[in-house]
Amino acid sequence: MSEGDHEPGVDENEYDPGRMYVxxxxxxxxxxxxxxxxxxxxxxxxxxxxxxPEAAGILRLCESxxxxxxxxxxxxxxxxxxxxxxxxxxxxxxxxARAPVPKALLPERALxxxxxxxxxxx
Amino acid sequence: MDFKSSDAVVGPRSEDILPSSVSTxxxxxxxxxxxxxxxxxxxxxxEIRPLTTEETMTQAGVGVDDNTGVERKSETTVAMDFGxxxxxxxxxxxxxxxxxxxxxxxxxxxLFEGALGAVVLVDTRRLEVSFDVIGRLEERGVPFxxxxxxxxxxPGYPVEELxxxxxxxxxxxxxxxxxxxxxxxxxxxxxxxxxxxSLAVKTEAS
Numbered sequence: 001m002s003e004g005d006h007e008p009g010v011d012e013n014e015y016d017p018g019r020m021y022v023x024x025x026x027x028x029x030x031x032x033x034x035x036x037x038x039x040x041x042x043x044x045x046x047x048x049x050x051x052x053p054e055a056a057g058i059l060r061l062c063e064s065x066x067x068x069x070x071x072x073x074x075x076x077x078x079x080x081x082x083x084x085x086x087x088x089x090x091x092x093x094x095x096x097a098r099a100p101v102p103k104a105l106l107p108e109r110a111l112x113x114x115x116x117x118x119x120x121x122x
Numbered sequence: 123m124d125f126k127s128s129d130a131v132v133g134p135r136s137e138d139i140l141p142s143s144v145s146t147x148x149x150x151x152x153x154x155x156x157x158x159x160x161x162x163x164x165x166x167x168x169e170i171r172p173l174t175t176e177e178t179m180t181q182a183g184v185g186v187d188d189n190t191g192v193e194r195k196s197e198t199t200v201a202m203d204f205g206x207x208x209x210x211x212x213x214x215x216x217x218x219x220x221x222x223x224x225x226x227x228x229x230x231x232x233l234f235e236g237a238l239g240a241v242v243l244v245d246t247r248r249l250e251v252s253f254d255v256i257g258r259l260e261e262r263g264v265p266f267x268x269x270x271x272x273x274x275x276x277p278g279y280p281v282e283e284l285x286x287x288x289x290x291x292x293x294x295x296x297x298x299x300x301x302x303x304x305x306x307x308x309x310x311x312x313x314x315x316x317x318x319x320s321l322a323v324k325t326e327a328s
Contacts, residue, residue, distance in 0.1 A: 064142060069173070073173035079176065080178070116315045
């Protein structure tokens with residue numbers, strides 16, 4: 001079967017929870033930063049030598065826009081940890097966030113039309 | 123020491139790098155039972171090789187030892203595959219494939235929040251898996267279409283029979299697809315967009 005679904009299970013590449021605690025300082029939230037899986041992140045500065053390695057890795061990745069989900073995938077870090085690191089980087093203005101379309105009851109016609117147009121070209 | 127060097131991070135391949143003009147991202151969620159073909163569908167239309175994002179699910183241990191005061195927790199890593207389609211220079215669409223069980227939905231903060239809509243991918247051999255999913259999407263007010271992945275050997279049913287079996291309202295589209303094929307998977311997304319468009323028109327008219 002070509003299906004690549006993952007059921008819950010032990011992952012050998014699992015990020016060390018101890019290291020996770022060090023990076024987050026025990027925090028789990030992202031403060032005021034409203035980050036979504038598809039928020040696009042762009043680095044606005046080069047990583048400083050004093051920065052944590054995880055944050056430096058993210059800054060290097062985000063020379064071009066990259067979604068939060070892609071950052072998690074490429075760094076192999078859990079999404080919640082990526083969001084905590086990004087919240088700090090945002091606060092310190094090392095990155096810029098391009099927020100997804102604001103939550104509306106239903107998406108606008110123009111947006112749906114644009115998506116349809118793009119899909120037709122596939 | 124389990125220490126990940128940032129130098130080890132391998133970023134997107136050069137052809138997968140988004141242009142800096144991209145300013146907006148939207149998402150669609152593909153929901154379905156295990157093995158129904160979510161990742162196959164995502165992979166067949168995605169411009170990038172499907173990626174995997176992970177989240178750690180922590181469950182408080184059942185037998186907490188009062189003497190130590192340390193709560194035992196078991197951690198499970200749950201993965202979600204996703205893909206990407208560049209719509210134009212400014213807009214990019216992400217597709218997330220998630221298992222049908224709601225306990226997984228909470229893991230990814232706001233997975234459905236702000237999503238354009240969802241595709242419920244159905245295997246006719248295991249229709250019962252879809253009942254819960256459809257009910258929960260309705261509860262959350264997430265618009266969705268139903269796509270029947272036509273596996274070889276899966277029994278074919280007339281659409282109206284499936285509609286009755288799934289207790290779907292008349293206006294919710296049901297489409298057949300072969301998740302392995304790019305054009306077929308694209309058509310599923312088109313069916314969702316047409317449905318969303320009809321809902322938007324209806325909302326504007328009222």
